Amino acid sequence: MNDSHTLSRIQNEIKRALSDILEFEVRDKAIKDTLPTVMAVKLTRDARNAKVYISIIKGANNQRAVVSLFQAKKGFFRSMLAQRIALRYVPELHFVLDETVERSLRMEEIFRQDRE
Numbered sequence: 001m002n003d004s005h006t007l008s009r010i011q012n013e014i015k016r017a018l019s020d021i022l023e024f025e026v027r028d029k030a031i032k033d034t035l036p037t038v039m040a041v042k043l044t045r046d047a048r049n050a051k052v053y054i055s056i057i058k059g060a061n062n063q064r065a066v067v068s069l070f071q072a073k074k075g076f077f078r079s080m081l082a083q084r085i086a087l088r089y090v091p092e093l094h095f096v097l098d099e100t101v102e103r104s105l106r107m108e109e110i111f112r113q114d115r116e
Helices: 004-024 060-072 074-084 100-115
Strands: 036-043 049-056 092-097
Touching: 004 036, 004 049, 004 074, 049 060, 060 074, 060 092, 074 092
Parallel strands: 049 092
Antiparallel strands: 036 049
């Protein structure tokens, strides 16, 4: 899969589908209570593997445990994804904690303190 436009389109479709799955299909209270958000999906060139960047809003002290829970349930997410998106191969999902929001908040705090 060499076409970057096609790869980008598939990444967006996977992101949207996983967001829907999180909102409507996940029943696990340990996941739902953390208000997870799919921030980005990065596919390999062959679209066989996907890194799914997850942001955890609540429960900041156990974010790594929540990501481990996502990893444990990746079969569920992959099967639900297969029902929603027509792909020859449903990519293997690898969940990663996205710390972008936290970093930007920390930087904002540093800048605010610097101004004072």
